[in-house]
Amino acid sequence: MTRIFIPNDSAALAVGAEAVARAVLLEAAQRSLVIDIVRTGSRGLHWLEPLIEVETPEGRVGYGPLVPGDIDATLLQGGAHAKCIGVVDDHPWLKRQTRVTFARCGIVDPLSLKDYGGMRGLSRARELGPAASIAAVTASGLRGRGGAGFPTGIKWKTAADASADRKYIVCNADEGDSGTFADRMIMEGDPFALIEGMAIAGFAVGARKGFVYSRSEYPHANVTFAKALSVARAAQLIDKDFDIELRIGAGAYVCGEETALLESLEGRRGQVRAKPPLPAHEGLFGKPTIINNVLSLATVPWILAHGAEAYAAIGFGKSRGTMPVQLAGNVKHAGLFEAPFGMTLGQLVDDIGGGTASGRPVRAVQCGGPLGAYFPRALFDTVYDYEAFAARDGLIGHGGIVVFDDTVDMAAQARFAMEFCAIESCGKCTPCRIGSTRGVEVIDRILKGEKREMNLALIEDLCRTLKLGSLCALGGFTPYPVMSALRHFPEDFAGRG
Amino acid sequence: MLAEIPNEKRVREIVAAHAHLEGPLLPILHALQAEYGFIPRDAIPIVAEALNLTRAEVYGVVSFYHDFRDKPAGRRVVKLCRAEACQAMGGAALAEAVLKHFGIAWKETSADGAVTIDPVYCLGFCSVAPAALVNGAPLGRLDAKRLIAAVEEGT
Numbered sequence: 001m002t003r004i005f006i007p008n009d010s011a012a013l014a015v016g017a018e019a020v021a022r023a024v025l026l027e028a029a030q031r032s033l034v035i036d037i038v039r040t041g042s043r044g045l046h047w048l049e050p051l052i053e054v055e056t057p058e059g060r061v062g063y064g065p066l067v068p069g070d071i072d073a074t075l076l077q078g079g080a081h082a083k084c085i086g087v088v089d090d091h092p093w094l095k096r097q098t099r100v101t102f103a104r105c106g107i108v109d110p111l112s113l114k115d116y117g118g119m120r121g122l123s124r125a126r127e128l129g130p131a132a133s134i135a136a137v138t139a140s141g142l143r144g145r146g147g148a149g150f151p152t153g154i155k156w157k158t159a160a161d162a163s164a165d166r167k168y169i170v171c172n173a174d175e176g177d178s179g180t181f182a183d184r185m186i187m188e189g190d191p192f193a194l195i196e197g198m199a200i201a202g203f204a205v206g207a208r209k210g211f212v213y214s215r216s217e218y219p220h221a222n223v224t225f226a227k228a229l230s231v232a233r234a235a236q237l238i239d240k241d242f243d244i245e246l247r248i249g250a251g252a253y254v255c256g257e258e259t260a261l262l263e264s265l266e267g268r269r270g271q272v273r274a275k276p277p278l279p280a281h282e283g284l285f286g287k288p289t290i291i292n293n294v295l296s297l298a299t300v301p302w303i304l305a306h307g308a309e310a311y312a313a314i315g316f317g318k319s320r321g322t323m324p325v326q327l328a329g330n331v332k333h334a335g336l337f338e339a340p341f342g343m344t345l346g347q348l349v350d351d352i353g354g355g356t357a358s359g360r361p362v363r364a365v366q367c368g369g370p371l372g373a374y375f376p377r378a379l380f381d382t383v384y385d386y387e388a389f390a391a392r393d394g395l396i397g398h399g400g401i402v403v404f405d406d407t408v409d410m411a412a413q414a415r416f417a418m419e420f421c422a423i424e425s426c427g428k429c430t431p432c433r434i435g436s437t438r439g440v441e442v443i444d445r446i447l448k449g450e451k452r453e454m455n456l457a458l459i460e461d462l463c464r465t466l467k468l469g470s471l472c473a474l475g476g477f478t479p480y481p482v483m484s485a486l487r488h489f490p491e492d493f494a495g496r497g
Numbered sequence: 498m499l500a501e502i503p504n505e506k507r508v509r510e511i512v513a514a515h516a517h518l519e520g521p522l523l524p525i526l527h528a529l530q531a532e533y534g535f536i537p538r539d540a541i542p543i544v545a546e547a548l549n550l551t552r553a554e555v556y557g558v559v560s561f562y563h564d565f566r567d568k569p570a571g572r573r574v575v576k577l578c579r580a581e582a583c584q585a586m587g588g589a590a591l592a593e594a595v596l597k598h599f600g601i602a603w604k605e606t607s608a609d610g611a612v613t614i615d616p617v618y619c620l621g622f623c624s625v626a627p628a629a630l631v632n633g634a635p636l637g638r639l640d641a642k643r644l645i646a647a648v649e650e651g652t
Binding site: 011046049175176177178180183216219221245248249250253264265266268269270326327329330335357370405413420424 | 519521527565578581620636638
């Protein structure tokens with residue numbers, strides 16, 4: 001019997017993985033081949049999706065990007081084919097990666113506990129005890145992968161030290177940044193890593209309840225994750241001592257901000273709370289709460305199982321470990337590339353990404369989602385690291401890199417950033433709620449050539465007000481894309497009459 | 498098939514089924530929308546009473562979130578991504594062509610009740626942009642022709 005691995009990841013399904021799976025079944029039936037189809041997550045080589053793998057004595061041989069008509073008997077036996085990419089593990093794009101958080105994604109059946117291989121991190125945490133488990137997370141240097149980069153261990157210690165009758169672990173799976181999909185891939189491809197990470201967090205701080213706050217835009221991930229919770233519950237991996245509930249948002253980007261997320265979980269409008277109090281002191285329902293991103297939590301089991309030193313040994317400067325970089329937009333090799341911090345932006349875009357999908361020159365890349373700065377080629381020597389990006393008025397955020405070719409209109413991108421802020425503002429802070437709409441109008445006036453110098457000064461002043469006068473990153477960071485577009489691409493803001 | 502007439506008994510059942518949850522309002526609203534296709538105005542006072550909230554508070558939550566509708570959507574709901582990664586792959590032109598084809602604007606339903614097109618900001622398969630969900634099914638590497646065909650397939 002030949003095992004054939006077909007991704008069940010949203011990106012693969014979006015480009016026809018289901019039709020390919022049906023063709024595989026049909027061809028096998030017609031040729032009387034005995035096969036066993038295993039549905040996996042995605043390896044992250046999305047430009048090759050649908051990418052299927054056939055188990056052979058040499059390893060898992062890959063074929064992609066496939067259409068149903070490509071399926072033949074030779075392919076199903078791991079033989080030669082025009083779309084064969086060889087043994088997938090030997091593919092240079094994977095060989096160059098350091099897979100820590102994504103070690104299993106795309107390889108295993110996401111709902112098989114046998115494939116998952118046991119909760120080694122949780123066992124280790126129980127051996128170490130809560131305080132030493134938190135110390136291990138701190139020593140690993142892991143920083144919040146949602147975007148803020150706050151040291152995870154310090155957050156845990158704060159919540160552990162707070163005394164209360166109840167505490168909560170909240171996983172922020174509201175992955176709203178354009179160009180990011182790593183959280184979704186984990187929920188679809190390796191959900192037990194997240195479940196184990198949350199169980200470790202619960203053990204470490206003394207919480208008995210966890211919530212995963214996901215998005216309505218991720219219907220497929222939510223179905224897979226809910227199934228994984230059922231499997232884990234049936235195996236008593238989560239139980240009355242620590243249970244996890246999946247909650248779904250309702251299309252509000254701002255609920256990815258941690259305090260707005262808490263408001264939403266409590267059943268209110270997703271409006272940002274002022275800090276302090278920190279959620280680690282007074283979070284969900286006023287109780288000490290750890291809020292961590294999917295990637296942060298899914299990395300914790302590896303850290304506990306392999307030791308903090310192993311994780312801290314890789315990385316760059318104060319950015320330890322790996323970052324699952326997500327290459328998206330107009331890029332030839334789009335997908336997920338997990339590597340230690342320290343590569344340059346240029347390496348990631350030109351070398352790993354292979355330039356644009358359109359074949360035209362790369363003109364700009366937006367790093368860190370819709371609130372991240374646009375980088376021109378001149379800044380491609382920036383090292384992929386929290387501090388190096390901050391030093392150039394940018395952010396790595398949740399690890400998304402969106403590539404644009406030379407047809408991009410950077411004034412339109414700056415205008416969109418303001419428009420997006422206006423659409424998604426929770427309304428609490430005046431600079432964000434009203435300033436964003438005024439920002440769209442000012443950019444429109446600049447493009448019409450109306451009082452150009454005055455309006456350029458005005459947009460700069462408005463951005464400063466947004467930055468300093470907003471409680472959260474939505475209003476506070478919208479100036480990044482706007483000002484970076486103005487600074488690096490001023491020619492696009494010339495009046496258009 | 499979606500239930501057409503909000504009936505008080507059914508609304509109370511839905512509320513009661515979720516009342517044990519911590520912070521039950523969003524799960525209740527999702528369940529109501531799954532049942533009726535939108536949040537019936539008449540359901541709001543019932544929910545408010547059950548959760549000991551004011552009607553204004555419940556309405557405030559309903560109106561805050563983009564997902565909750567105040568009237569039914571078309572038979573096919575397209576969630577078409579407007580965000581940056583899709584823009585980089587011609588998303589704006591795609592949206593313009595598809596909206597024009599169906600003769601509607603964002604968030605509108607075609608006159609025959611067949612299609613609603615909602616803007617969304619990232620569906621998380623930006624690596625195969627431009628992207629959309631059609632009645633929950635993911636579609637990537639779209640052009641206008643493919644998206645229109647996918648929508649019309651089921652109408």
